[in-house]
Amino acid sequence: MNEFNINKESFDIKPEIIVSKIINEHSKEIYTEKNMLNPYDYDLHCFDKKKNFLGYIEVEVSNHKRLSGANWQHSFLARKVLKYDKDKGYVDWELRDNADKTIYIKFNKYFGLVDCICCSIESITYFDSDLEYKTGDERKDLVFRTHQDNPRVAKGIKKCIEYIERFFEV
Numbered sequence: 001m002n003e004f005n006i007n008k009e010s011f012d013i014k015p016e017i018i019v020s021k022i023i024n025e026h027s028k029e030i031y032t033e034k035n036m037l038n039p040y041d042y043d044l045h046c047f048d049k050k051k052n053f054l055g056y057i058e059v060e061v062s063n064h065k066r067l068s069g070a071n072w073q074h075s076f077l078a079r080k081v082l083k084y085d086k087d088k089g090y091v092d093w094e095l096r097d098n099a100d101k102t103i104y105i106k107f108n109k110y111f112g113l114v115d116c117i118c119c120s121i122e123s124i125t126y127f128d129s130d131l132e133y134k135t136g137d138e139r140k141d142l143v144f145r146t147h148q149d150n151p152r153v154a155k156g157i158k159k160c161i162e163y164i165e166r167f168f169e170v
Contacts (some may be wrong), residue, residue: 015061016043018111023057026113027161029170032057032150040086042102046168054168058121062108080104081124095122103164113157120167144147 013034023044031051032044042056058080081099083092096102105118144160154163 014106015057019057019061019105020044022107022111022113022157023105023161023164025156027165029165030047030054030168040084042096042098043131046103046164047168048168054059054170055103056081056098057103057164058107060104060106061111081121103167105164116157116160117153118154118160118163119150119153122125 013036016034020034023030023032029049031047031049032049032166035041035043035045035056043059044057046054060080069073081095081104083094083096085092100122102121103118104121104124106116109116154160
């Protein structure tokens with residue numbers, strides 16, 4: 001089990017609203033809005049321009065100026081990819097519901113349009129270098145990672161928008 005204290009997690013929704021606006025301004029095919037109903041669910045709901053529901057987008061904003069090197073290791077990415085049992089306070093080892101309909105997108109702390117990445121939530125669990133065990137035998141040391149050099153990761157807002165539109169087949 002991976003320990004995680006939900007009470008210490010920030011639910012500041014401003015970054016998610018900013019990312020939603022960025023996506024909406026750059027895409028001619030999709031529209032996103034903040035999920036205001038459930039803080040434990042994916043951050044954004046994604047629709048086509050006719051308001052047909054397409055799927056979800058999970059947002060993360062780095063504390064760093066640039067997304068590179070060690071900054072690409074995600075402390076809470078396992079919680080975003082795997083089911084989290086809020087009552088028991090730990091991450092389960094199953095993909096979250098609707099993972100097959102979800103994109104993960106990350107920006108640097110300045111929301112730089114060049115310095116952002118995205119990929120499908122499902123693909124994160126299949127990267128060869130996904131798992132890093134600090135002790136080699138304790139599941140609580142699990143860390144999921146994405147890498148800007150991986151060909152399955154889109155980089156920059158233009159490529160991310162193309163990736164998202166292709167993923168949702170619009």
